Amino acid sequence: MIAKLKILSVSPFVGSNPTLRTKNINLINFYIENMTKLKRNVWNETFKEKGKVFIKPQRDMPRIIKIFKKHNVKKVLDLGCGSGRHLVFLAKHGFDTYGIDIAKYGVSMSRNWLKEEELKANLKVCDIYKKLPYKDNFFDAIVSTRTLHHEKIGKIRKLIKEMERILRKNGLIFITVLNFKYIPKNEMKQIAPRTFIHLKGNDVGLPHYKFDESMLSAEFKNFKVLGLWSEPQEKIVNIVCWARKNNMI
Numbered sequence: 001m002i003a004k005l006k007i008l009s010v011s012p013f014v015g016s017n018p019t020l021r022t023k024n025i026n027l028i029n030f031y032i033e034n035m036t037k038l039k040r041n042v043w044n045e046t047f048k049e050k051g052k053v054f055i056k057p058q059r060d061m062p063r064i065i066k067i068f069k070k071h072n073v074k075k076v077l078d079l080g081c082g083s084g085r086h087l088v089f090l091a092k093h094g095f096d097t098y099g100i101d102i103a104k105y106g107v108s109m110s111r112n113w114l115k116e117e118e119l120k121a122n123l124k125v126c127d128i129y130k131k132l133p134y135k136d137n138f139f140d141a142i143v144s145t146r147t148l149h150h151e152k153i154g155k156i157r158k159l160i161k162e163m164e165r166i167l168r169k170n171g172l173i174f175i176t177v178l179n180f181k182y183i184p185k186n187e188m189k190q191i192a193p194r195t196f197i198h199l200k201g202n203d204v205g206l207p208h209y210k211f212d213e214s215m216l217s218a219e220f221k222n223f224k225v226l227g228l229w230s231e232p233q234e235k236i237v238n239i240v241c242w243a244r245k246n247n248m249i
């Protein structure tokens with residue numbers, strides 16, 4: 001389809017056949033519309049085509065679970081669990097593990113991975129920007145890596161409220177969000193303040209909200225931020241944060 005469009009888009013307005021010309025223009029419009037439409041479940045296709053994608057746990061996870069254990073954490077939610085690298089890691093370390101993600105292929109890969117390792121977790125396919133399907137004060141901790149930034153700020157704020165609701169008093173969170181260092185202007189489209197969708201690559205159509213460290217900590221205003229730093233990589237910067245609910249020392 002894309003190859004066909006490339007050929008047609010060379011000269012959509014030239015040519016003497018008006019029917020063909022209209023057809024070409026319609027196809028090009030369809031292509032542009034399709035590339036710039038919000039698509040919230042693109043990771044489902046990525047997992048289907050590429051498999052697990054992320055295998056090793058995020059590098060701070062071993063340290064974070066030591067902190068979890070010190071704070072008597074038992075029940076942990078992986079928010080946006082993807083294909084399950086942290087579910088497996090958490091379950092292996094004896095936590096009562098829960099995972100939620102919109103991508104059903106990711107969740108089914110998580111289920112298989114856990115089974116292979118003879119581990120268990122409670123998994124749900126769900127949109128995390130809607131009401132979360134858990135009771136108030138249910139979790140002792142929430143981890144969420146490379147996920148939280150996938151919406152406009154209004155919905156992210158609602159999600160943070162939901163995280164507060166399902167987390168017990170003094171519950172812990174470990175979050176990473178990512179920023180792209182540089183994307184050429186013709187490869188992204190701004191759809192809201194600080195919010196972009198990519199027109200190329202894995203994440204086409206998925207919103208990315210661009211946090212910086214102080215903005216991230218400001219959004220978690222009902223938490224006491226215990227650690228906040230940036231990890232620059234080749235093309236991206238990961239912002240990492242861990243915090244405790246209720247702002248109590």
Ligand SMILES: C[S@@+](CC[C@H](N)C(=O)[O-])C[C@H]1O[C@@H](n2cnc3c(N)ncnc32)[C@H](O)[C@@H]1O
Nearest residue numbers: 043054080081082101102103127128145146147
């Ligand atoms: C970059 S992947 C990270 C996956 C996993 N946290 C990890 O680090 O391996 C982003 C994940 O966010 C999930 N996601 C994006 N938007 C979502 C939504 N609205 N509801 C639930 N999950 C969502 C995607 O399906 C994908 O699994």
